[in-house]
Amino acid sequence: MNNLPEFATGFFTGCCILLGILILIVMIRTILGPKVTDRIMAINMIGTLVMTLIAVIAFLIDESYLLDICLIYAAISFIAVIILSKVYTERYLADKADAKRLEQDSEQQKEDEAK
Amino acid sequence: MIQFIFAALFMICGLIIFILEVFGIYSLKYVLNRMHAAAMGDTLGILFFMIGLIILYGVSWSSLKLLLVIAFFWMASPAASHLLCQLEVFSNTDNPKKYATDRPGEPDLPDVPETTWGGVPLESFSIHRDVQAQFEEEERREAENIQNTGNR
Numbered sequence: 001m002n003n004l005p006e007f008a009t010g011f012f013t014g015c016c017i018l019l020g021i022l023i024l025i026v027m028i029r030t031i032l033g034p035k036v037t038d039r040i041m042a043i044n045m046i047g048t049l050v051m052t053l054i055a056v057i058a059f060l061i062d063e064s065y066l067l068d069i070c071l072i073y074a075a076i077s078f079i080a081v082i083i084l085s086k087v088y089t090e091r092y093l094a095d096k097a098d099a100k101r102l103e104q105d106s107e108q109q110k111e112d113e114a115k
Numbered sequence: 116m117i118q119f120i121f122a123a124l125f126m127i128c129g130l131i132i133f134i135l136e137v138f139g140i141y142s143l144k145y146v147l148n149r150m151h152a153a154a155m156g157d158t159l160g161i162l163f164f165m166i167g168l169i170i171l172y173g174v175s176w177s178s179l180k181l182l183l184v185i186a187f188f189w190m191a192s193p194a195a196s197h198l199l200c201q202l203e204v205f206s207n208t209d210n211p212k213k214y215a216t217d218r219p220g221e222p223d224l225p226d227v228p229e230t231t232w233g234g235v236p237l238e239s240f241s242i243h244r245d246v247q248a249q250f251e252e253e254e255r256r257e258a259e260n261i262q263n264t265g266n267r
Binding site for chain 1: 116136146150153156160161177180181183191195198
């Protein structure tokens with residue numbers, strides 16, 4: 001922070017404010033999103049923006065340990081997205097398998113009745 | 116001073132890409148299109164922003180941490196996007212032919228796989244039916260118990 005001009009702090013604060021506004025706008029998409037996939041995607045985007053915000057703040061207050069938090073945040077947001085999509089995928093596949101079995105059962109019942 | 120100017124240029128590029136990303140998820144209409152905009156910010160936006168911060172930090176351990184963030188995100192983000200696309204394809208029950216190609220001369224892509232998923236048979240995912248059967252059996256047993264006690 002030695003060779004920086006005086007307006008550097010203002011520039012970084014402006015970056016923080018802009019990123020915060022973007023996070024709020026993306027949060028509206030999380031609420032509006034018509035499907036589950038929209039919401040998970042918006043959560044992923046919020047994770048990216050928050051990581052950027054943490055990196056800017058780490059430089060602004062000159063505390064480099066915040067960058068470790070940034071790395072951990074990336075890992076946790078990645079794991080959250082992976083687990084959510086896996087769980088929902090298996091849920092939909094289970095529903096599909098149930099529907100298929102019910103169809104097979106009804107066909108078998110019709111065959112039995114015919115006999 | 117010149118260091119700050121270069122860093123600010125990179126950071127402004129990153130911010131512009133973030134703004135385009137947020138504009139994209141509102142202007143595009145379908146999830147798979149929106150995911151394209153989201154992936155752009157995840158890779159290019161974060162690359163520009165972190166390069167700006169790396170220029171500010173110079174050669175230090177903090178720069179290495181920021182490079183690690185970029186490397187991790189470039190590996191993690193495509194995997195997450197792939198799983199999300201898979202979820203979208205599996206959960207779309209309205210029009211299963213939507214993902215087939217309609218170009219002439221190309222054969223249609225197969226439908227959503229029905230029998231296996233990644234080598235796992237689809238029947239192994241069916242949990243609700245077993246739970247329901249178990250529940251019915253418990254009800255039957257309770258009814259039998261009530262009958263037995265009534266006979267006594």
